[in-house]
Amino acid sequence: MSNRAKAPMIIDRIPEKHCEGPFWGNSVLGAVLYVQGKQLCFSLDHSSLWEMRETLPDTPKACFQEILKNQEKYLRGDTDYVVATDIFSYATGRTKLPGLGLKITLPEKIISFYAETDIQNAVTRMKLKLRGDRLLTGQIWLDSCENVFCLSFEGAKEKEITLEASGWELDNPRLRALKDWNYKKCQWEEYQSGFCMLQEFSGTQTAVLTAEQLISQDKLKYVITMDTCESSHRKSLQKSLQIRLREYIADLKGQYYRHCRDWNAYWEGFDIMIPNERLQQAFDTEMYKLYCNERENSSPVTLQGVWNPDSRMPAWFGDLHNDLNVQSCYWPAFKTGNAKLARPYIRYYARAMKRFHLRAEKLFGIEGAIHVPTMMAPDGTGAASEWCFWNTLLGPELFVATDFCWFYEYTRDCEILREEIYPFLLGVARLYKGIAIRKEDGMLHISFTCSPEIFKDGKMLVGDDATFTIATLHYLLKKIAEYASVLKLEAEEWAAFEEELVPVAVTDKGYPIFPDIEVFESHRHFCQLFPIYPLCEEAHSQLAEKSLDTAISQGFTEFAAFSFPYLSIMASRCSRGNMARTMLEIYCMAFRSRNTFTVNGDPYQNGVIKVADTNAGEDSDAFTLESGFFIPTALCEMFVHRAKDKVWLAAGIPEEWKWAECRGLAIEGNHRVSIIIEDYVICSAALTAGCDETLTLIAGEKARIGSVYRNGEKIEYSRDNTNNTSPCKENICTINVKKGDVLLIQFQKEHSL
Template sequence: MFLGNGDMGAMFWGRGAPFKVTLDKMDFWEERCAPEGQFGESHTWEDMKRLVKSGDFLGLREKYEFYMGGSGDDAMPLQPTRLPVPRLEIAFRESFSGIDAELDIEHGIISGYLYTGNPGPREPDTVEFRGFLDATKNLLILEFRAINFLKGFIPSSLNSSPVIDPLCIPVVSASYAHLDNRALRTLKAWDYPSLIPIQGPIPGVHDAIYQGVYQEVPGNQGGLLVAWMVIEVDGWVRIGCTVLSAGNLPRENLEAGRLLESLEHEARKILTRGSTDSWTSIIKHHEAFWNEYWSKARISIPDNILENLYYVELYKLACNSRQGSPPCSLQGIWTIDGQMPPWNGDYHLDMNIQETYWPVFVNNRLSLVEPLFSMMDDLVPIFRKRCKEFYGCDGIWTSCSISLRGANLHGYYNTEAWPGNGAWTAHMYWLYYLYTRDEKFLAESAFPFMKGVMQLYEHVLERNKHGEWHVPLSSSPEYHEHHLQAWGSNPTCDIALIRWLLEALLESASILAGKSGDGGASGNSVDDGEIGSNTTRWKEYLEDLVYFPADMEGFQVLEGVPYGYSHRHMTHLFPIHPFHLITIEGDRDDQYLVTSSLKHLRKIGNWEWVGWTLPWLSMMASWINNRWLAAKYARDYLLYINENTMHVNGDPRGIGICTHVYEPMTLEAGFTFAAAIPELLLKSWGGIIRLFESCPASWHDACFENLRAEGAFLVSAALSNGHVAWVKVQSEKGIPCTIKNTFGEPMVVRNSSSFGKVCIIEGNEELFTFETVPGETYTILPAREDPGTINFDFHHVPPLFNGRAWFGKQACNRNPYLP
């Protein structure tokens, strides 16, 4: 079971002997790097190209790849990485033999029972527990009580004689005893000192004390405090725990040499607030957060197993990304227990960060992506400096794998050098604008960032012998891994990124022309003179840009290099998704490219796919209106998750879904699943709203409320017996609304304030557009229906399967989609 608030995380597991809580902190990082892992003046793009052209594979790896591992139990070389947090363990008088627990994702609460005998709440020596991690502050609350045998209360001083079965009185500790040899040797080799125990009184609470451990991070990088207290409240034994770092302190409290003192002061304040209030009082703000979060949008589909996982993934996303906290990394705030995190727990910009935040747009959870923009904007000066040093030009170069503070983690040298990492990240800025029409955000953040990454591509582009702009040397992320075969000209992904960037920049320039504004973190201001000169140059690039490399089997990976073996990355299909440059709604050539590419992909097979490939392909299948394939890929994703819904990338159970047998957990796949499911109900690419177009044919009924569409529209709709029953569209910005006509009969658009007719949609119109007013809601109904008789409220549709919760040890036994 897992809880989180974007900054602090907690995973609960074990049988209660002891009760284990794996703690995590999103900003707890090692940012140093050994000298051999740092780039110098000789590390440049020109030098890398020279080594590639000379075929010096070993030279490339030796110079540009920093070996992150260490064999067996050996310590890792010093490098940026997420750090493990001391694990909290709660021991009781008895050694429990079983646990029955539940995670309530609607309210972010765990609850259950610990047993010494056979499971059952009427057994002697049964302990009930409940807990939550506060959504508004770093405070974990766990409460325990012996049920049915309560004979009094626990005195506020646990040192005095209890008048209740002492089964409930815990011994709490936190340490690194759970770490494996490799992690322990790594921390020792990096000069991490031992944990410092702390203890002190809780102000204002008689006889109450707090305890904790402090980990200093060498190199003047700060430290981390885990502190807890144990007290009786209303017949329950309450454990309050907080995890704090320098990021939780006001800047004025970060005086040299006083970090621990400041962290203890902050911990005392948090624990005091959590020490005496009743459960109802202390959980009030936490529940208010979750109530507001779930009110943003919701769906109901017949496949209640997919629906259940959809809501679980939205819950996990909110646990891992909040305003004011760092963005979600590979494992978020649930790093693996007892080990150094896979892939250093970093930020991968060649797919993972994009998949992580795709669901925020259609699901109308826009605030969750703001930590990403905040981090990237803050790092722009580092990206510009790095671009100047490595590429020798102005612009933004992010590399692929970065730490929280922008340090470069040197993985595959070609993927790290790929200019598309920053460009694909820039697409997230553009999506935010498309879904909000926030021109201030466009001027201050999106436009400057897109312009910066285009500057790098302008440096890379050259004229070919036909006079076309092309990319003479690049690679497609991780295709052929880091081998020399990975290199070539005109990767489809690069050409797609450049074409999208140019089109988006030209559209942005048209929107922003004549409007002055701050240029944002990039240091560029938006003024008419600059826009004019850039526009002329961007149009020239767009007009003369080489076309996507393709053959009779669809898009190639590189020019002259077809998609020749199964691979996890789908970047050669960028023109289809996520950039919709070539669509199924285009001309016959476009349709052929789309269908042949997907056909060839299936022909090559899925043996080298991983878990996150499936929901991405489900979205792609939705976009080409292949509803059967979209549903299949969504269901197949469930083969890549554990019983607790965590994505394991490979096939450790050996059921034949792919050749990878590893099982490192990463979060992006589940989050993309949470984007793929609503895409079956609503799509809006290209500024056109499409309703239920990709809905599986077997779903005769479905309903959704306040899904977000491009153009800043909130859309609600119901499908009944295979036909659209009603649609509501709320316009935030008052721009014209265009909807694809999939109704099959004449419809009437009315404004909801007066039910006055706005327009009538004839049955044979392919598209229809109507004007909107900011803040107004419009209804769309069959012309034969009287609007006064229609219930426009969200409703749940009949489920396909009997049951409510489909994941977890017991529930998985009933899940027909799982092996």
């Protein structure tokens, strides 16, 4: 597969809201364009814009044992057992801050708007029709390698266009928290070729935004940069940014070339091609968003990433939300062979372990354990309020620990395993071993667990041994034993804990929510399906089928945006390609704003889910990234996925797709896979091994393997179909691979998928 041309992202209506205009990012800076009258308005965000002060004492109201004895009072928000703060209507402490405002004032009002973003090179070209039949053209790009935002315009003279930075409008009711925290208005300094704006925040920090103007022939060009520092260093930062911009302008063509080259290098490593225009464009757009937000040497991805609006506080505090909201932001990076983009996530959480240990000591009284808040700032402290209800629940550390395992599974980086991953897993295991209770059956049980976000009688549903908790804990304990062997360490303690831990409950309906509570209503997270994905312990079995059927039999009324693409993944792992496609189609049709940001609910009245409370949604500027990131993840799963030692090829491809192709997708073991489908038939599959192991490759029931080649030489292979649900052996091959081996599997063409 060549590096194909990607369809541009086109916006041909005037974007009046933050969720309607083109956007750019490089994981540190992010920008979104919208229009007000004759102004082009930009929300310019920086990853370090955080309010990091906590307004309440760093002490939980009750320890875990006291909460266990008074669960009803805790769940009601009794202030003797949990910090009672109305965190979602008023920010009490740590939160991501809004972006800063940039405004370009044009000679006349904009009456027609056209923006075409070349996502291959991350460059947008615009045509603006102004009142009076004036035409203004422009080009915008945010440098991939430098924190510089570049804009150029043709069709207007120098003094007809003005650029200014607005800072935070503290009288805006949606920025009330900033005013209550005594934030000050920005300071402005203008000089011959540009200006500098200083915006203080968080008590001791200052954001420094600097702009330079360049007049070249009939073009007006602006270059803008922003960084943050301790307020005492703001003058030196201001000077260094001015120097940097002038150096940048002197090599503007070279900088543009390096920008495009970096984006092209990203796209070169992976691809899919499918005969579905909507899903093809969605894959490309979401992978564009991914690289806008994730880089190897940046920060972990927050809820809105680098696209927080300038006119409101970020939705849900814009935090690191430690459940599927953060976890699934990295799935497409892993699946497309870009695991290195998850490096900041692992690094930041590993560095925060000291704080996680302190949390576990204060809340649970267990030394060396790790407890992670649900809502988190980048340093490991709780967002909003340190000890509020959401930040005292069990579970977030299990989501994070699963990601830590994924990072090793997709990189096989033993140094990071030793220094960061393994210590983190041990800390999580210590927490759950410390609170485990031995019951009459002789097994160890975990109390006060939950399965986000299931409520009953207006309260979070909690109980013993939630399927999510027990399944994930078994998975982590197995991984600890496996990784200890890799690192030549002892792990008998954790193997014994895993042996005594109560097994995952299974009923005739599949996986229940709790051992004694079946799925009883439509809900969002499907965490009872965790063993199927992302733990990847179960696939293509009666248990997986029953569990999926039970979930969808409750209907879609309580679903959120990401529920549909999450079910797409489950469908692929049950060989339901048509369902996998349909779930993605529903998401794309019903839950995307004009610029493809996620819509939280059903504000456009598609009638897909029940309209109630927050599920009614906002069509303006409240969005999160993970829902869209599910799309490339699910499409990758359609082509290839793994459960234990078995790898399924094209198991989730819809029956009407006559052709499809993928290149460079990744599975656990750091193996890379490419597949070609023609005339409804899987023609060939190639696998480049990332480690030494034995793999069983399984294609669709109607597929027939012809020949297998290792490093160019034809080889014999086993047709072991142990534990395979298919009675056929001709679609299976079991092969021993060594790191670096290149396998080519050719299929007989007379059989269809």
